[in-house]
Each structure stands twice: as structure tokens, then as C-alpha cells.
Amino acid sequence: MPSGRPTSDRPGDALLRAVSRATNAATTALDPAVVPGNAADAMVRFLGARRADVWRFDGRRPVHLASSGIGGATPASLPANLIRIARGGLAQSIHANELGNGVGIEWRRMLFTMDATEVSVHALVVGERVLGAITVVPEGSPDEHELEAMTIYAQQVAAALEKADLHRAAQDAAMSMRVQNRVLSELTDERDVPSLRAAVEQLVCDMVGDAAVAVLPVDSTGRLVVPMLTPPSDGTLRVATEPEVDLVAPALEAREPVRLTRPALRMCAQLGLSALAGHEDINDTAVWGVSLRVGERCTGVLLVGLPIDLDKCAFTDDETRVMELIRALAPAVSVALENAQLFAREHVRASRLAAANTLARTVTGSQTRDDLYNAVVLGIGALFGYTRSAMYDAELKTLTHAGTVPARGHDRERSLVSTALHRRRASRVERHDRTCHAIPLISGERIHTVLYVEQPDTVTPEQETDDLALLGSVCEHAAACLVAIDATDNIERNYKDTIQALVHALEARDQYTADHSDVVAEWALEAGKRLGMDEDQLRDLELGAILHDIGKVAIPDDILNKPGRLTEEEFEVMKSHTIVGERILKPIGFLKNVAPIVRHEHERWDGRGYPDGISGEQIPLASRIIFVCDAYHAITSDRPYRAGQPHAFARRILTENAGTQFDPAVVAVFMDVIDHYCIENDIVEAHDDQGVEIVNPLGAKVDAAAASVDEDAAAA
Numbered sequence: 001m002p003s004g005r006p007t008s009d010r011p012g013d014a015l016l017r018a019v020s021r022a023t024n025a026a027t028t029a030l031d032p033a034v035v036p037g038n039a040a041d042a043m044v045r046f047l048g049a050r051r052a053d054v055w056r057f058d059g060r061r062p063v064h065l066a067s068s069g070i071g072g073a074t075p076a077s078l079p080a081n082l083i084r085i086a087r088g089g090l091a092q093s094i095h096a097n098e099l100g101n102g103v104g105i106e107w108r109r110m111l112f113t114m115d116a117t118e119v120s121v122h123a124l125v126v127g128e129r130v131l132g133a134i135t136v137v138p139e140g141s142p143d144e145h146e147l148e149a150m151t152i153y154a155q156q157v158a159a160a161l162e163k164a165d166l167h168r169a170a171q172d173a174a175m176s177m178r179v180q181n182r183v184l185s186e187l188t189d190e191r192d193v194p195s196l197r198a199a200v201e202q203l204v205c206d207m208v209g210d211a212a213v214a215v216l217p218v219d220s221t222g223r224l225v226v227p228m229l230t231p232p233s234d235g236t237l238r239v240a241t242e243p244e245v246d247l248v249a250p251a252l253e254a255r256e257p258v259r260l261t262r263p264a265l266r267m268c269a270q271l272g273l274s275a276l277a278g279h280e281d282i283n284d285t286a287v288w289g290v291s292l293r294v295g296e297r298c299t300g301v302l303l304v305g306l307p308i309d310l311d312k313c314a315f316t317d318d319e320t321r322v323m324e325l326i327r328a329l330a331p332a333v334s335v336a337l338e339n340a341q342l343f344a345r346e347h348v349r350a351s352r353l354a355a356a357n358t359l360a361r362t363v364t365g366s367q368t369r370d371d372l373y374n375a376v377v378l379g380i381g382a383l384f385g386y387t388r389s390a391m392y393d394a395e396l397k398t399l400t401h402a403g404t405v406p407a408r409g410h411d412r413e414r415s416l417v418s419t420a421l422h423r424r425r426a427s428r429v430e431r432h433d434r435t436c437h438a439i440p441l442i443s444g445e446r447i448h449t450v451l452y453v454e455q456p457d458t459v460t461p462e463q464e465t466d467d468l469a470l471l472g473s474v475c476e477h478a479a480a481c482l483v484a485i486d487a488t489d490n491i492e493r494n495y496k497d498t499i500q501a502l503v504h505a506l507e508a509r510d511q512y513t514a515d516h517s518d519v520v521a522e523w524a525l526e527a528g529k530r531l532g533m534d535e536d537q538l539r540d541l542e543l544g545a546i547l548h549d550i551g552k553v554a555i556p557d558d559i560l561n562k563p564g565r566l567t568e569e570e571f572e573v574m575k576s577h578t579i580v581g582e583r584i585l586k587p588i589g590f591l592k593n594v595a596p597i598v599r600h601e602h603e604r605w606d607g608r609g610y611p612d613g614i615s616g617e618q619i620p621l622a623s624r625i626i627f628v629c630d631a632y633h634a635i636t637s638d639r640p641y642r643a644g645q646p647h648a649f650a651r652r653i654l655t656e657n658a659g660t661q662f663d664p665a666v667v668a669v670f671m672d673v674i675d676h677y678c679i680e681n682d683i684v685e686a687h688d689d690q691g692v693e694i695v696n697p698l699g700a701k702v703d704a705a706a707a708s709v710d711e712d713a714a715a716a
């Protein structure tokens with residue numbers, strides 16, 4: 001034995017002390033990665049070995065873990081032989097014990113001669129398992145006691161290894177439970193995929209240090225989706241490209257964590273592992289992945305990218321730990337991802353439903369077809385994120401109303417519109433990057449129009465179905481509103497026709513021209529348009545012009561048709577037609593805005609009119625317009641007390657009285673209207689621009705006629 005061997009008067013005691021020291025040195029550590037090295041060192045230091053090697057049996061062969069001392073390495077065949085024999089011996093021993101016969105422990109060690117050097121091999125056995133072996137090249141030729149001491153020591157090492165394994169397993173279990181608990185408490189509240197990914201990344205970084213995490217969902221059709229990286233990266237997703245899917249495929253298919261083929265840094269960024277992009281060399285990193293599942297259904301994949309130099313990690317020294325972490329994380333992340341996706345889907349549904357209701361209200365408020373078509377085509381673009389939208393005429397198949405981004409109006413669109421018209425229901429066609437829909441708006445037998453929209457291909461089939469159902473109900477609602485608009489149009493038309501018939505009956509009673517109110521209405525509308533009135537204002541203006549003399553039903557015939565000039569009392573009676581007119585119209589809801597127009601149609605710009613004597617812009621614009629048109633028509637029409645004046649004369653009177661009797665702005669616009677009217681109706685007269693005195697057909701001088709303009713206007 002070498003000098004390092006313990007000396008004693010009683011060799012047995014010395015050996016026991018040596019075994020005890022070696023055991024103490026070898027078994028203090030609790031880390032299975034440290035125990036083998038300590039065991040080999042202690043064998044050399046305390047038990048007289050020139051070289052010692054520790055091997056672990058991995059189920060198939062011995063794996064070299066540690067060595068100590070000098071000399072060449074022991075070939076693996078030696079521990080392999082002993083392990084095979086030991087396992088056999090162990091089996092025999094168990095069998096013998098069952099039979100009640102003890103069997104010796106000779107199989108726990110073997111002696112070999114290797115290149116004239118003796119090598120002893122000692123099995124590492126715990127209970128019924130062979131963990132490995134220690135191969136020892138002694139300094140000299142060990143005796144039976146020394147060999148026995150080494151065997152006893154090997155037993156202690158085996159126990160220490162087992163203890164370290166158990167400690168590691170307990171640590172792993174504790175870590176797994178910690179992860180699960182933390183994941184459950186931290187992830188279940190995450191309501192969207194980006195927040196979930198951030199929470200998982202935080203978790204992983206806390207446990208393994210520098211790491212990048214991606215949580216990539218799989219949509220309802222099994223397509224992998226990844227975050228859009230182009231700004232703003234607001235969580236918008238896109239369908240993964242083929243190379244991306246190919247890279248992730250092993251993880252998607254695996255139920256256990258797998259290490260992916262090392263991806264390029266650009267690919268890491270695309271997959272959401274952008275934190276890895278900070279590493280200069282992709283060879284310094286590893287990407288692990290595992291599928292996320294709910295039952296048998298794969299809902300996504302969890303990827304963890306980390307530096308391969310695991311020294312930086314907080315608690316681990318090999319990738320197996322990371323694998324364990326991913327394994328522990330996967331179930332909770334699966335549940336959280338499912339929840340986040342369900343929540344997102346419901347959130348989208350709820351917000352779209354609310355937006356669809358708002359759109360339905362806008363559609364309901366539309367007064368005209370144009371308003372309704374525009375409301376639908378613009379509203380749905382914003383609501384469903386359609387890239388293009390438009391209305392197509394049901395008969396001509398031409399584009400009538402375009403969305404924010406209009407349809408192209410080309411043949412392929414028209415062909416889809418034709419299909420929808422032919423089938424009388426929504427039709428769709430898939431193009432390479434979008435899906436096109438044509439939805440006819442139908443009520444009863446009538447197809448009003450066809451709505452055409454384009455949806456980007458990032459929309460999942462599930463969402464497309466949801467959107468179409470919602471769009472269908474918006475279209476049904478719109479079609480019902482179109483029926484109501486048509487009905488209202490009909491009612492209004494009939495009403496107007498009826499009122500016009502009444503006015504004509506009134507005009508027949510008057511000796512005034514039969515078309516007075518129609519002509520006044522025609523001029524007033526033209527002037528109103530030129531003055532920028534909107535559709536509703538023009539409607540009220542037209543009705544006001546048609547009805548402005550309705551109050552004359554209350555004027556006795558002898559005043560209404562008096563051939564001479566009215567007395568002051570008669571004139572007062574005649575003036576009452578404005579108030580009577582208002583009283584007739586006011587109770588009719590449909591004409592509530594028209595009544596004040598009729599009341600004020602004889603108010604003067606300077607406030608000297610009637611019935612209220614209001615002035616300037618206090619007078620409704622419609623009344624000011626009617627006043628001008630009415631006066632002009634009165635001057636140029638035959639009256640009971642004089643013949644109609646020439647147009648040029650009427651123009652002059654209006655011009656002279658602009659700013660006193662009439663609104664000058666209205667007169668200026670009216671001049672343009674009447675010019676067009678005269679041209680269209682071939683009315684050519686001598687103009688008085690040259691100062692030529694114009695004489696009216698009855699021979700009265702212009703000045704005299706001008707004096708009666710107030711009266712004309714008043715009675716008009």
C-alpha cells in the first residue's frame with residue numbers, strides 16, 4: 001500500500017478509519033453532479049488508489065462521470081462487465097432471498113488485469129438497483145481486506161449518489177410546483193395573448209435568467225399565427241409563413257419539450273423571440289418548444305429561447321432544467337392561452353355587436369336611399385375591417401356607392417355580384433390574399449342593391465362566420481329600412497300631390513294665374529339650392545312655396561278678386577292670409593316646419609312687413625326667398641286691377657327694393673335664377689339698362705306701377 005494509506009497496529013481499524021474518512025469526503029455534497037468527483041478523489045486520497053473512475057449506468061451502458069489520480073483511463077468494458085454481472089447477481093440474490101438462501105456479495109466486485117496492471121471494479125448498488133461502478137487502479141496489489149474496504153466504500157458512494165438523486169428530484173418537484181403555482185396565480189388573469197407572453201417571459205427570466213419567450217396561438221383551422229412586428233406591434237397577428245411553420249413543427253407535434261433546429265436570428269425575431277436578437281451568434285442560443293394543448297386539440301406552441309451558456313442561469317447547469325421548466329409551464333400556459341383566446345373572441349364579438357347596433361341606429365335614421373347606402377358601406381368598413389366595400393346597382397351591376405377604400409368595379413367583382421343576384425343570397429369567393437363577399441339587400445321580391453366587401457385572409461373562418469352573420473343582420477335591417485324609406489317617399493309624394501291639388505283648387509277661385517304657387521315653388525327651389533340649403537331645408541322651402549297662399553281660403557271673394565285697389569280695411573283682411581295659413585298648417589306634424597315659413601312670407605328686410613314686423617335674418621330664409629319669388633311673379637302676372645308688368649320692369653323693382661323690402665343676397669341669387677328661367681322659356685324683352693322708360697301694357701308709367709309693388713307683394 002502507498003504512504004497515503006492509513007497505518008495502524010490493527011490493520012482492520014486503519015481500514016475502517018480510511019473508509020470512514022473517504023465516505024465523509026465523498027458524501028457531503030447533495031448534488032448528483034458533484035458526488036462522483038468527490039467519490040473518485042476520496043478513493044485516491046484515503047483508500048490507496050492510483051487512479052479511480054466513477055461510472056453511472058444509464059440503463060444501457062456505463063457513462064463516465066468523474067476520475068481522479070494518475071494513469072490512463074479505464075476502458076468502459078470493465079464496469080460494463082461488472083454491471084452486467086452485478087445486475088445478474090442482484091437478480092439471483094433477490095431470487096435466493098425469496099427462497100430463503102443468502103448469496104454472497106462477490107458479484108459486487110471483480111478483479112481484472114489490464115496491461116499487467118490489476119484493476120478492481122466495485123458496483124454501486126442501492127437496494128435492488130445497480131447505479132454504476134467505480135473502477136480502481138491500486139498502487140500495489142490490494143489484499144482481500146483492502147478490496148472489501150473499497151467495496152464497502154462503494155456502497156457508501158452509491159447511497160450518497162442515491163441521496164443526491166432524491167434531493168435533485170425533490171428540488172425539481174419543488175421547482176415544478178413553484179412554477180405551476182406561480183403560473184396559475186399569475187397567468188390565469190391574463191386577458192390577451194401579448195400580456196400572457198410577457199407574463200410567461202417574466203416568469204422564465206426570473207427562473208433561468210436571460211431568456212426569450214414566444215406564445216404562438218394556433219387558430220381554429222390549425223394555422224399557426226405569429227405577431228406582426230411592423231409598427232405598431234399592437235398584438236395584431238398574421239398567419240405564419242411556411243419556413244416558420246417548418247421550424248416550429250417538431251414542437252407543435254411534440255407533447256414533450258423538444259429542441260428546435262437552430263433558427264436564424266431574423267427568424268427568431270419573426271417568431272417573437274426578439275430578445276435573442278441581442279446575441280451576436282445564434283450558436284450561443286438554443287430554442288426549446290412544446291405544444292400547448294387543451295385535451296387533444298393543439299392550441300399553440302410555447303417557445304423558450306435562451307443562451308446556451310447556461311452558467312448565466314440562476315439555478316441550473318444544463319438544458320434539462322429548462323426542459324423541465326417548459327414542461328411544468330406548458331399545462332398552465334395552455335389553459336391561460338385558451339382563456340385569453342376565448343376572452344379575445346368574446347370581446348371582439350361584444351364590441352362588434354355594440355358597433356353593429358350603433359350602425360343599425362344610423363341606418364334607421366337615414367331619410368333617403370343615398371344616406372342609407374352611404375351609412376352601410378362606410379359603417380361596415382370601419383366595423384369589420386373590410387379592406388374594400390361598395391354598393392352595386394342590382395340591375396346595371398355598376399358601382400353606385402363606394403366605401404372608404406372603394407371596390408375596383410372590375411369584371412370579377414361584377415361576376416360575384418351576378419352570382420349573388422342569381423342565387424338571391426350572399427356569395428363568396430376566395431382570392432389569393434382575401435375573401436370577397438357579395439350580399440344582396442332583399443325585401444320581399446325586390447332586390448334593392450348588392451353590397452360588395454373584401455376581407456383580408458388573416459381573418460379566421462370562425463371570425464368570418466361571425467362577421468357574416470352580423471353583416472347579414474345589418475343588411476336585413478337596411479333592407480327593411482329601405483322599404484320604410486320607399487313608403488315614406490310614397491306618402492310624402494301623395495301628400496304633396498294632394499296639397500298641390502288643394503292649392504290648385506284655391507287658385508281656380510282666385511283670378512290669379514293658375515300656376516302661381518308652382519312657379520313660385522320652382523324659382524324658390526332654384527334660389528334655395530344656390531343659397532346652399534340642405535335637402536330638408538329645400539323640402540320645407542318647396543312646401544312653403546306651394547302653400548304660401550293657402551290662408552287665402554279665408555279671404556272673401558269680393559276682396560280676393562276685387563278689380564280695383566283695396567281699401568285700408570280690405571287690405572288688413574287680405575294681410576290676415578299669412579296668419580290663417582300658419583294656423584291651417586301648424587297642426588299637421590309633417591308640415592310643422594313649413595307653418596312659420598308661410599306666416600313670415602310677407603315680412604320685409606327692413607322690418608316694415610307683416611304680420612310680425614320682424615327684420616333681416618330674423619325672418620326665415622325660406623320666407624325671404626318666397627317673398628322675392630312671389631313678388632316677382634305678382635308683378636309680372638295679370639292682376640284684377642292691372643295687366644302683368646314686363647320682366648325687365650320686375651327686375652328693376654326688385655333691384656331697387658333690395659335692402660329695404662327684400663333680402664339683397666336673395667335678390668342677387670334670384671336674378672340669376674330668373675335669367676335662366678327667361679332664357680329657358682324664350683322670354684325676350686327690352687331691357688331698361690339703357691334708361692329706357694318701360695311702360696306697362698295698361699299704359700301706366702313705371703313709377704306709378706312701382707308704387708303699387710308693395711300692394712302686389714302684399715296680395716301675392
Ligand SMILES: [Fe+2]
Nearest residue numbers: 548549715716
Ligand atoms: Fe301671400
Ligand SMILES: [Fe+2]
Nearest residue numbers: 549630715716
Ligand atoms: Fe302668392
